[in-house]
Amino acid sequence: MESHVVVIYPHPDDEAFGAAGTITHFREQGVPVTYLCGTLGEMGRNMGNPTFANRETLPSIRKQELIQACEVLDVDLRMLGYRDKTLEFESREKIAEHLLTYLQDLQPSLVITHYPAYAVHPDHNAFGAAAIDAINRMEHEKRPKVWAQAFSRTHLEDLGEPDVSIDVTPYFETKFKTISAHRSQAAGVLGSIDPDTGDLADIIKEKLTTEQFYTWNFIE
Numbered sequence: 001m002e003s004h005v006v007v008i009y010p011h012p013d014d015e016a017f018g019a020a021g022t023i024t025h026f027r028e029q030g031v032p033v034t035y036l037c038g039t040l041g042e043m044g045r046n047m048g049n050p051t052f053a054n055r056e057t058l059p060s061i062r063k064q065e066l067i068q069a070c071e072v073l074d075v076d077l078r079m080l081g082y083r084d085k086t087l088e089f090e091s092r093e094k095i096a097e098h099l100l101t102y103l104q105d106l107q108p109s110l111v112i113t114h115y116p117a118y119a120v121h122p123d124h125n126a127f128g129a130a131a132i133d134a135i136n137r138m139e140h141e142k143r144p145k146v147w148a149q150a151f152s153r154t155h156l157e158d159l160g161e162p163d164v165s166i167d168v169t170p171y172f173e174t175k176f177k178t179i180s181a182h183r184s185q186a187a188g189v190l191g192s193i194d195p196d197t198g199d200l201a202d203i204i205k206e207k208l209t210t211e212q213f214y215t216w217n218f219i220e
Contacts, residue, residue, distance in 0.1 A: 010038035012066035021168020049187035069181035095130035118150035147213035162212035
């Protein structure tokens with residue numbers, strides 16, 4: 001059993017779509033989980049469907065959605081305060097040092113993050129790379145395992161099949177509630193669907209019931 005899991009993603013809702021089932025799996029085992037969320041996703045294009053946000057209100061809305069989602073997941077949330085869609089231009093070294101302060105304090109046995117170069121969004125790739133750098137700076141005996149998430153068009157061809165595959169069907173209700181907490185984003189990501197009809201739940205069941213990761217191998 002893991003002693004502490006730290007999830008490192010750049011945006012609110014990354015945890016919901018990417019790892020909510022896995023997080024719930026660990027929480028049901030009694031494992032503490034901390035989410036280091038890089039930004040508030042304030043530059044996102046989705047404003048709700050029907051629209052209820054605008055560029056000025058989106059940051060506060062997404063912050064509250066993130067807090068609500070983390071309450072559903074029962075995780076410790078740390079908001080790191082970076083600016084959305086700029087992480088690729090930030091100093092990777094400085095971000096890595098920032099993340100390292102949290103990792104040294106929390107001493108996780110497992111970190112979940114994005115696989116650099118295979119996570120599509122520039123923020124995903126940049127923050128994942130900084131997370132890997134941070135972990136690589138830790139003393140070898142204190143270094144946690146890393147599960148890196150990849151979903152680019154070429155990740156299977158380049159990396160092979162993921163070596164960690166978790167059926168999150170038993171945790172579907174929590175995953176659905178977590179995604180739904182991100183109300184401004186869920187409809188835009190999954191389509192114009194009324195959650196009250198049950199169709200949104202059906203789509204999530206069809207597409208998002210397996211969460212897969214690659215175990216990162218550090219080169220000594």
